[in-house]
Amino acid sequence: MHVSIVGSGYVGTTVAACLADLGHEVVNIEIDENIVETINAGEAPIHESGLAERIADHAGTNLRATTDYAEVRETDATFLCLPTPQADDGSLDLAPMRAGAESLGRALAGKPTAEADEDDHLVVVKSTVLPGTTEGVVGPVLERESGTEIGDGIDLAMNPEFLRMGTAVRDFLEPDKVVVGATSDDAAAALRELYAPILEREDTDLVETDVREAELIKYANNAFLASKVSLVNELGNIAKEYGADAYDVLAAVGLDDRISERFMRSGLGWGGSCFPKDVAALRAGAREQGYDPDLLDAVVSINDEQPQRLVSLLEDHVSLADARVAVLGLSFKPGTDDIRKSRALDVIETLRNRGATVVAYDPVAIENVRTHHPELDTDPAVEFADSPQDALADADGAVVATDWPAFDDLEFDEMARKIVVDGRRIEVDPDELAVYEGLTW
Numbered sequence: 001m002h003v004s005i006v007g008s009g010y011v012g013t014t015v016a017a018c019l020a021d022l023g024h025e026v027v028n029i030e031i032d033e034n035i036v037e038t039i040n041a042g043e044a045p046i047h048e049s050g051l052a053e054r055i056a057d058h059a060g061t062n063l064r065a066t067t068d069y070a071e072v073r074e075t076d077a078t079f080l081c082l083p084t085p086q087a088d089d090g091s092l093d094l095a096p097m098r099a100g101a102e103s104l105g106r107a108l109a110g111k112p113t114a115e116a117d118e119d120d121h122l123v124v125v126k127s128t129v130l131p132g133t134t135e136g137v138v139g140p141v142l143e144r145e146s147g148t149e150i151g152d153g154i155d156l157a158m159n160p161e162f163l164r165m166g167t168a169v170r171d172f173l174e175p176d177k178v179v180v181g182a183t184s185d186d187a188a189a190a191l192r193e194l195y196a197p198i199l200e201r202e203d204t205d206l207v208e209t210d211v212r213e214a215e216l217i218k219y220a221n222n223a224f225l226a227s228k229v230s231l232v233n234e235l236g237n238i239a240k241e242y243g244a245d246a247y248d249v250l251a252a253v254g255l256d257d258r259i260s261e262r263f264m265r266s267g268l269g270w271g272g273s274c275f276p277k278d279v280a281a282l283r284a285g286a287r288e289q290g291y292d293p294d295l296l297d298a299v300v301s302i303n304d305e306q307p308q309r310l311v312s313l314l315e316d317h318v319s320l321a322d323a324r325v326a327v328l329g330l331s332f333k334p335g336t337d338d339i340r341k342s343r344a345l346d347v348i349e350t351l352r353n354r355g356a357t358v359v360a361y362d363p364v365a366i367e368n369v370r371t372h373h374p375e376l377d378t379d380p381a382v383e384f385a386d387s388p389q390d391a392l393a394d395a396d397g398a399v400v401a402t403d404w405p406a407f408d409d410l411e412f413d414e415m416a417r418k419i420v421v422d423g424r425r426i427e428v429d430p431d432e433l434a435v436y437e438g439l440t441w
């Protein structure tokens with residue numbers, strides 16, 4: 001198929017490169033010219049395993065990028081992979097979706113469709129949006145701007161994305177499920193065709209449902225996972241009070257296959273570009289519907305407290321005023337340079353508020369912190385190190401904030417007789433350290 005992808009961020013770039021890899025003809029429509037140039041130069045605009053190779057393989061042949069929306073007219077289907085950020089009041093900010101849908105609608109105006117014996121143009125919302133958004137907001141904007149009706153020239157579907165950062169390419173190509181909420185049989189059939197090589201996999205389920213349910217499945221999925229992590233963090237906090245090792249306890253609990261051992265790592269809590277904003281949007285949406293999501297409120301407050309707890313644990317052993325503290329890891333999880341809502345940034349802020357000097361290291365995310373957090377880049381009490389060893393040298397204490405595999409092999413010799421608070425339970429052997437406070441709260 002000939003596919004256009006609107007928005008070339010983490011999702012749009014991954015989807016585009018993977019669909020190109022599956023043999024489709026793909027064009028990315030993106031407002032950021034730097035991203036467009038990067039993709040057309042055959043390079044990846046983000047750090048994601050397996051992405052750069054795919055872009056290098058397909059750029060210039062069946063993958064390219066442009067700022068020009070008119071190119072959607074040459075395609076059969078358009079995926080909207082636009083941001084759906086959190087507004088200041090926690091609710092879902094639909095401004096980027098509206099703007100993208102307007103530009104798309106205008107570009108589709110007058111495109112030959114059914115009457116000219118052409119198929120309807122399929123528009124697929126891939127962004128995470130609350131129930132009612134695809135049919136109640138995106139559809140009407142498209143109709144208004146294109147002068148074409150949904151079901152009579154434009155087909156509409158919702159196809160949420162479940163990929164994780166760090167494993168985005170693999171998750172997209174080998175998903176547990178593909179969820180399709182279509183407004184017509186043609187739309188559902190087109191998506192089945194597009195995803196055929198993925199749907200042939202034994203381990204991938206196809207869920208065909210209505211649009212509203214497809215929208216809600218995405219939020220329910222993320223709410224469930226965020227709640228699981230907050231629950232293991234609460235159990236971890238309780239374990240710490242009893243002097244028990246949370247990881248041993250949770251490993252045993254996870255043997256119950258109703259629970260599973262996955263997503264059971266207690267520590268600094270959840271961050272990233274999805275869980276925080278999606279849980280916030282679901283809570284705000286539920287309240288708007290007249291329902292108080294008490295459990296999700298608690299899930300968030302437990303998560304908010306974890307960085308403070310970690311720093312307090314360090315403070316039990318190190319007087320933080322004027323201390324030099326190494327922070328290992330800045331990205332919100334390993335395998336990505338994404339620092340959105342990274343718990344490491346909360347740790348740094350807390351350490352700074354308590355008077356400590358921070359020396360931070362991350363294998364790939366330092367540049368993003370410098371660019372997106374100028375207040376840290378210009379803070380004389382925040383330094384960035386070239387290696388974990390440099391960060392640890394002369395430090396009075398250290399925090400492991402991201403579980404990068406490279407940290408497993410770290411020699412903590414420099415830290416002998418000092419405190420390392422491991423916020424992610426990396427594999428370092430506590431016995432190798434003179435003093436080691438494994439984080440098991």
Ligand SMILES: NC(=O)c1ccc[n+]([C@@H]2O[C@H](COP(=O)([O-])OP(=O)(O)OC[C@H]3O[C@@H](n4cnc5c(N)ncnc54)[C@H](O)[C@@H]3O)[C@@H](O)[C@H]2O)c1
Binds near residue numbers: 006
């Ligand atoms: N990041 C993830 O892991 C992930 C996974 C599943 C679903 N999602 C959802 O997918 C959506 C996109 O997320 P993301 O992380 O890729 O966002 P992102 O911010 O990384 O990328 C969005 C891109 O859209 C571009 N853009 C903004 N307005 C535009 C417009 N009018 N026209 C063209 N391009 C425009 C931006 O420049 C940016 O490059 C969100 O709804 C998110 O919740 C994200």
Ligand SMILES: O=c1ccn([C@@H]2O[C@H](COP(=O)(O)OP(=O)(O)O[C@H]3O[C@H](CO)[C@@H](O)[C@H](O)[C@H]3O)[C@@H](O)[C@H]2O)c(=O)[nH]1
Binds near residue numbers: 128265270271274
């Ligand atoms: O046992 C665990 C597992 C995760 N985390 C933290 O939880 C956050 C989110 O992790 P993860 O889910 O792996 O990353 P994301 O890339 O944000 O992916 C989530 O958000 C995406 C965007 O909606 C969805 O597509 C994915 O299915 C969903 O897992 C990170 O800060 C992790 O460190 C823990 O603290 N303990």
